[in-house]
Amino acid sequence: MTTFKAIRIDKADTGTRAAYADFDESELMEGDVTVAVSHSTVNYKDGLAITCKSPVVRRFPMIPGIDFAGTVEASSNPNYKPGDQVILNGWGLGETHLGGYAKKARVKGDWLVALPKGLSAAEAMAIGTAGYTAMLAVLALERHGLTRDRGPAIVTGAAGGVGSVAIALLSKLGWQVIASTGRAEEAPYLKELGAAEIIDRGELSGPGRPLGKERWAAGVDSVGSHTLANLLTQTKYGGAIAACGLAQGMDLPASVAPFILRGVSLLGIDSVMCPQVLRRQAWERLARDLDRDKLKRITRTIPFDRVIDTAGEILAGKIRGRVVVEIG
Numbered sequence: 001m002t003t004f005k006a007i008r009i010d011k012a013d014t015g016t017r018a019a020y021a022d023f024d025e026s027e028l029m030e031g032d033v034t035v036a037v038s039h040s041t042v043n044y045k046d047g048l049a050i051t052c053k054s055p056v057v058r059r060f061p062m063i064p065g066i067d068f069a070g071t072v073e074a075s076s077n078p079n080y081k082p083g084d085q086v087i088l089n090g091w092g093l094g095e096t097h098l099g100g101y102a103k104k105a106r107v108k109g110d111w112l113v114a115l116p117k118g119l120s121a122a123e124a125m126a127i128g129t130a131g132y133t134a135m136l137a138v139l140a141l142e143r144h145g146l147t148r149d150r151g152p153a154i155v156t157g158a159a160g161g162v163g164s165v166a167i168a169l170l171s172k173l174g175w176q177v178i179a180s181t182g183r184a185e186e187a188p189y190l191k192e193l194g195a196a197e198i199i200d201r202g203e204l205s206g207p208g209r210p211l212g213k214e215r216w217a218a219g220v221d222s223v224g225s226h227t228l229a230n231l232l233t234q235t236k237y238g239g240a241i242a243a244c245g246l247a248q249g250m251d252l253p254a255s256v257a258p259f260i261l262r263g264v265s266l267l268g269i270d271s272v273m274c275p276q277v278l279r280r281q282a283w284e285r286l287a288r289d290l291d292r293d294k295l296k297r298i299t300r301t302i303p304f305d306r307v308i309d310t311a312g313e314i315l316a317g318k319i320r321g322r323v324v325v326e327i328g
């Protein structure tokens with residue numbers, strides 16, 4: 001029997017339980033590429049999976065971890081050969097397919113993206129699913145035709161993973177960024193990333209009016225609920241908000257007023273099933289447009305054996321920026 005170290009979630013009488021374990025290689029799922037995982041990350045969804053706070057995991061046993069970077073060990077896929085450096089985000093990793101918190105992963109080669117030139121595996125995971133989602137949001141705003149001269153961009157959940165990378169990207173692209181945070185003490189960090197103005201998230205988190213003063217042309221929202229509704233009511237004529245998260249809630253207590261009276265658009269962002277062509281574009285843009293010094297400031301690195309503790313911290317909103325996990 002050949003085993004490797006992993007976090008394993010099993011179903012128990014009392015619910016589900018995550019623990020470090022020696023995982024039997026024969027239990028790996030089908031796939032045409034085997035990868036030696038070197039790095040993973042802790043995303044909000046990983047927190048939900050490990051703490052079992054939400055039914056993210058839909059197969060047992062499961063190895064959680066929705067993303068990884070590593071080196072191809074074996075491949076029968078014509079696009080990959082041993083030694084290639086690759087990354088993987090989503091496609092059900094850590095939800096329906098054994099995930100990234102393991103020394104080894106077996107996956108479909110069609111899910112992989114080659115590590116972009118100029119990025120190390122650790123940097124790619126510092127970006128991780130949260131950063132790649134922030135890039136997808138910026139790309140969606142650009143596709144909508146929005147440019148920095150139209151007015152400021154607002155980023156909610158600013159001190160979190162998606163928020164931190166969104167601020168760094170938008171400011172590098174010349175946008176004036178308004179950062180909404182519940183952590184006033186993180187104002188210096190958010191300004192270093194490029195935020196021009198900081199607002200308290202309490203301004204946006206309660207029930208609002210159908211229309212408010214026009215304040216921003218664009219937005220990246222990782223919070224949902226009343227916050228997203230209020231973002232829409234304060235978006236300038238013809239502007240758009242890219243919605244990618246639910247840190248406040250999954251509901252959207254909004255009216256149609258911003259859509260039918262101001263031509264505002266709500267752009268949905270999904271990273272999990274996102275087509276490969278858009279993924280590659282996002283990763284290329286991240287390699288080009290994300291300031292590496294800012295990425296360093298956003299990132300904290302932890303050893304593999306700290307992941308389970310960190311999962312609780314991210315759900316409690318205590319993590320600033322991004323967490324890289326050293327696996328290999």
Ligand code: NDP
Nearest residue numbers: 044157158159160161162181182222245246247248270271
């Ligand atoms: P983080 O935990 O790193 O960031 C979330 C941030 O949201 C927190 O740091 C906090 O920011 C803010 N926040 C937390 N709780 C509340 C609350 N009750 N009300 C208002 N704001 C709150 O998570 P990520 O950045 O990794 O992910 C953010 C969201 O995006 C999650 O919901 C996640 O599931 C989603 N997501 C979706 C993806 C997709 O494909 N659509 C992909 C990746 C993430 P602050 O302290 O600054 O206020």
